Amino acid sequence: MGWLVDRPVAATDPEAGTGARRLRIPLPSRGSVVEIAVEHLSSVGLHVFRLPFREHRADAPARVLAFAEFAAAVAHEPDIVGPAAAGAAPAFLSRVLQSLAAIEDALTRAPTPSLCLHADPSFLEAERALRYGHAVHPTPRSRDAFTPEDARAFAPEYGAGFPLRWWSAAPGAVLQGASRAETAAELSAGLAAEDPALDRQILAAAEGRVLLPMHPWQAARLGLDPAIGALFRSGQLIDHGPGGGPWFATTSLRSLYAPHARLMLKHSLSLRLTNSLRLIKEIECARGLAVDTLLQGPIGAAIAARWPHFHILGEPGYLALRGLDGAALPQTIVALRDNPFRGSSPRPAAVLAALCEIYPDGRGSALADTILRLGGRENGARGVQGTEAVALRWFARFLDVAVGPLLEMQCAFGLLFGAHQQNLVIGLDEGWPAEAYFRDCQGTGFVRECLPTLAEAAPGLDLGSGHVFAAAEAARIMTYYLVVNSVFAVIGAIAIAGLAPEAVLTRRMRRFVEALAGTDLRDKTCLRVLLDAPTLGSKGNFMICFRNINENTDVTDPLSHYVDLPNPLAAGGAEVRP
Incomplete structure (x- = not known):
């Protein structure tokens, strides 16, 4: 319900004799008003509501609305969503219900841990613990193109680890950038070489080429991409298969963490999460390099001296494939990010x-x-x-x-x-x-x-x-x-x-x-x-x-x-x- 905070709705006076606050949502096109009890009314916008929704019409008894019916009523109400309601409502409602189903599945299959009840959590424990996503969004867990099985394998709330899929490319087929002494290709090769669980044969087979640490879901998706298929057929791209120790999705889904690795990975994923299609753009990578370069200089030194307990995780490199025409393929971009939570016992x-x-x-x-x-x-x-x-x-x-x-x-x-x-x-x-x-x-x-x-x-x-x-x-x-x-x-x-x-x-x-x-x-x-x-x-x-x-x-x-x-x-x- 927090997602209605940015809509023009109002609350009633307390009900006579009960003291219960109620939020009233007028639905003129239905000739009704929907009410829901307000458990906590917040000055900072974090309200708490108590089900059920009740719909009131003149000269008729109140009727309980299920959440899906309430969402549909809001999505078709021109006074709330504007005159384009009929055209936009179906896709919107599909995402709302998909998000709800995803949350219910996670709560059933991966019960919420007692994150801080007895001790401070590790970085990974906290990344797994987020269940509902964005607190003020109508579809915080909608993931277009993800099946429930995909979510169980790759979403952070299920806690499953998975190996990366390793590709290697001819150097001319790779676009890369770096802000430190090591190139992005060297940083990626280091990730592979430092992983004790990675088959050394992958390293040998990639000699003289650029190793690409691919998200396994995205790698499978890209197998259907004509531009990627052309690179494979030309021999400029080789798939070495899955390998190495487990990596884990963080709360952002497309950013991966492994306790053994000195870097985290942020991948393009060909799906929509909340408000965006999660494909990284070149300019975003350039921005990350610019900030990292800035932080290596006097401003970074001043920040470190003034705030020694505040840390900005640098993004010192990125890799992407080029198509046969030489243009970068944004669906293949992977950005490299510092990992301060490395080791068997990282700080809470x-x-x-x-x-x-x-x-x-x-x-x-x-x-x-x-x-x-x-x-x-x-x-x-x-x-x-x-x-x-x-x-x-x-x-x-x-x-x-x-x-x-x-x-x-x-x-x-x-x-x-x-x-x-x-x-x-x-x-x-x-x-x-x-x-x-x-x-x-x-x-x-x-x-x-x-x-x-x-x-x-x-x-x-x-x-x-x-x-x-x-x-x-x-x-x-x-x-x-x-x-x-x-x-x-x-x-x-x-x-x-x-x-x-x-x-x-x-x-x-x-x-x-x-x-x-x-x-x-x-x-x-x-x-x-x-x-x-x-x-x-x-x-x-x-x-x-x-x-x-x-x-x-x-x-x-x-x-x-x-x-x-x-x-x-x-x-x-x-x-x-x-």
Whole structure:
């Protein structure tokens, strides 16, 4: 139901005599109103609802609606989705129901682990733990072209490991780029050579060629691609089959992790997830290299010195096949990413989305379990720490470790990182936030007013591959990704569990931003938006999805699809009305 937050709906007054809040969704084309009980009304947009849906018509008793019927009613309501409802509804509803079926299958076949109840999780345990995907999206688990069997084999929530499929290509058939001393081909060969489970015959057979670590699902898909078939027939491409130790999908599905490997892999996958067809573009790879190069210089040194516990996972190389005409084939691109979670006992760390995901009971979460575990330990040791105090301390450390560095990097250097929940990983030390990791530099942007300084720090670097935004535009984007998507998820998870009131948490956040605004930073536009703007922008995922928009190719201005939400950090706070 969170996906209706960006639609124009309103809540009723509490029902007389019951005290139960209800969300009312008018459906004029049906001559009815649908209501659902609101368990938790949130100033940060993380509402909790309680089934069932009840449809009310004049002079008729209320009728319970199943979820599928409710979704269909919304998808055909012009007042909600516009006049193109009839044409767009079938594809939209297919994805909604596919997503629901995928979630139900995962909950049945791969029961949710107790991620943080007794101890801090490993990186891989947390990547497997995300069950529902994007919290404010109508189709978080729809995967066009994936069968249920594909999902069970390759989706992170099932926890299955699988070997890569190794191809090798003639050097002239490969497009590659790198930002460090080793070429991408050398990095890939190193991945193969360092895998003790990989058959050495593959290495021998690929001598003098470029090894390509292929996602097995994509490799099978590409077997039907005429351009790939031509490369095989010409002898420029050889399939060596599956080999090596297991790799595991992370929450993004197309990014793979192996505990033994020094790099992670991000593959093009020929399927649509949430809002995008997941084919990597050359310019995205160039952007990743540009950011990695920038971080190897004085700006990277300044970041490391100022925030030693904040880490940006570099993307030092990429590989792609060229067709017989020499053009790059985006469906074959694989990007290489640093892996700081290597070894048999990597440090505990959890992707923020897995920490904040609300359990089926509508109250608990891995974050809540962490805080309760900390509270129990400290209460037992000292007898004075209340759970709310522990929750506020956890939140304060999270702000210091993860949020402050990202805000300051934009204000000081003009670096705009898309730090939504699946791109932020929190390193944990006995439950407390101790480090933070940002991943996916391919989406990085730059603030236009800071380009001269960035260019001076990295002479000759082409920053044109990055998204370049004016300070006001960058501020709106940053406040969505980092604050609305990530920080508000933390606030919501803590408040929904009853560990601390939202109002207290949003006031803490405001004081934190005020303190940053009081320092000597070059561009405080983002901070002023957070403190002063009556509304904050949020990506309108419902309508993007309903209109079947591919964000990778159909969206040139990301702000054109934002909607306004009341800003709970603004002076006085946003009023939450029942």
